[in-house]
Amino acid sequence: MKRKPVPPPPRRVPADPGLWSESSRGSVAAYFTEEYVDEQYKCWHCRANSTFTALDQKYTYEVRKANVNQNRQLCEPCWRESHRIAKELASQASAWRESKQTLKIDKAFISKWLQLLELQETYVPYRHDVARKNMLRNLLGNGA
Ligand SMILES: [Zn+2]
Numbered sequence: 001m002k003r004k005p006v007p008p009p010p011r012r013v014p015a016d017p018g019l020w021s022e023s024s025r026g027s028v029a030a031y032f033t034e035e036y037v038d039e040q041y042k043c044w045h046c047r048a049n050s051t052f053t054a055l056d057q058k059y060t061y062e063v064r065k066a067n068v069n070q071n072r073q074l075c076e077p078c079w080r081e082s083h084r085i086a087k088e089l090a091s092q093a094s095a096w097r098e099s100k101q102t103l104k105i106d107k108a109f110i111s112k113w114l115q116l117l118e119l120q121e122t123y124v125p126y127r128h129d130v131a132r133k134n135m136l137r138n139l140l141g142n143g144a
Contacts, residue, residue, distance in 0.1 A: 011054045012035045012037050013036045013058050016062060021067060035054070039051065043075035045122060045123050046075060081123065082124060088116055092113045092116065111140060
């Protein structure tokens with residue numbers, strides 16, 4: 001008889017809050033965090049079950065100095081994709097700043113920008129840029 005494989009217990013890694021960013025060191029968590037434990041979560045975009053591993057937490061908070069008061073919302077591939085989108089959006093915005101007059105009649109540019117913004121919304125459940133989307137829709141002529 002085959003037994004169902006038992007999932008390994010969550011991994012634990014000792015924490016060193018002294019290495020956190022300044023704002024994290026000032027947080028309540030700094031007083032009681034002694035170790036990191038694997039954390040399960042569901043990806044907000046693709047609904048995949050993911051793990052924010054104890055080791056990754058240590059790296060994120062102690063090396064990258066990210067704020068400890070945040071939750072992981074995306075799995076690794078979705079996180080990378082959301083960064084790619086954010087980068088493209090930044091380059092759209094900087095092109096816009098440089099040549100607004102030419103670009104505001106460039107429908108291909110405008111609709112790509114709008115699509116990127118809409119795509120980004122499926123990855124981040126906050127900071128929807130409604131004003132910018134309306135501006136782009138108006139420029140495409142279907143916003144009024
Ligand atoms: Zn995902």
